Amino acid sequence: MNAINVIEPATGQVLETLEQTTEAELDLVIARAAKAQNQWSTESPQRRAQTLLALADAIERHCEELAHLEARNVGMPISDARGAVSGAATTFRYYSASPERLLGQTIPVDGGIDMTFREPIGVVGLITPWNYPLTIASWKIAPALAAGNAVVLKPSEMTPLTSLRLAELAAEVGLPDGLLNVVIGPGSSLGRKLVDHPSIGKIAFTGSTSVGKEIARRAADTVKRVTLELGGKSAALVFADADLDAAAEGLVGAVFGNSGQDCCARSRVFVQRSALDAFLTKVHDVVTSIAVGDPLLESTQMGPLISAGQVERVASFVDDASVFVRGSIPSGAGYWYPPTVLYPIQDDAPAAREEIFGPVVSILPFDSEDEAVARANNTVYGLAGSIWTSDAARSLRVARSMEAGALAVNSYTSVRVSTPFGGFKQSGIGRELGPDALDAYTEVKNVYFDTSIR
């Protein structure tokens, strides 16, 4: 057996050993999924809706179990993991209304009328990263199934446990056999095979920009549809008239949440110079009081990083000369890195320019609004961003100028189930969540009716 050891990052110990899916097994899974999809797409919309709703209820009933699994496998604090599980249930509940709302259009044309239908794509391949496994899987699975597709999900080989449990729950609530499949293996072999497979109609990928580029290139060979949710280097702009307490305290979630392993992390915080000293003082207090430790303790605010390699990678960005303040970490086993604030630092320093995917934030002073916007936009990424100000006109002006897909005013929020989420520039192609995601799992079919014949 070709085995994969799933590691618990807080201890460095093996949590579970799983068998890898072979390429031959993947072929069988896809063939079975195609059969199941034929049947599922002709089920009544009501039946599909009820099944998705039942899955939402099952996720909620198993909240503690799933949250523990996620906390142990990802290293996410248990309170955040509970939020992730209830978010997944909300996503299935939201899309359970969709099978009955896949509305088309009627378009009057010469000699007749056209009608459009939203048809499922077929079997779709979903590839997810290790940082929010259940959350991101549910963003893809729920709209894909709601639109009448079958799914083959390849979670990250590092954090597959909640995806596997989700598929079991789906079977228990009556999702037809073969419709939701989870395959286990590395991206470099199994992931590539899924992307290349001629019977897969679409790849929805969340992960790094470098792998996203490769997937876009490979998908071109079979003209697959692709949705890409990629990396980020998001900015927060803090103006002097902002609520500085809220802007500083919010960094606990916005930069250090999930140990900074968050594609929307506001890892560049631009602060208007007249508020800089006050802001730095507040940030110092916030960072030194973050409780870093065992993810299963209720009081923990930040857990470990995913792997020893990730700790090394994060450390490689941090030049001690620019460390303004660091939090503390537990001693002993596990993959720990302290919450770290860099100041002073130049915009073009690697830590201020590249996605670190760790608990590190750069503080960058600015003088004018135009300067702040130009510097915030000076990146290949364009995922998320925040604008902190009490001037409403400015907040809208800046929001319109920022090149990012998920912006928040006086908040670090990036995601709501009913609103579109995705990136500008090299942060991705397409949108997840809201009605946009549903569109992304369908093909538009146009049917012309000739009404001129009497």
Ligand code: NAD
């Ligand atoms: P990654 O790109 O290394 O891997 C993501 C997934 O792709 C994994 O399942 C992996 O096995 C698979 N994979 C790797 N190489 C592949 C290949 N050649 N072909 C097919 N599949 C392949 O990313 P990661 O390290 O797991 O996650 C971190 C990255 O994900 C960060 O860059 C982060 O910004 C990004 N991310 C983006 C979003 C978003 O919504 N935009 C959300 C979360 C994470």
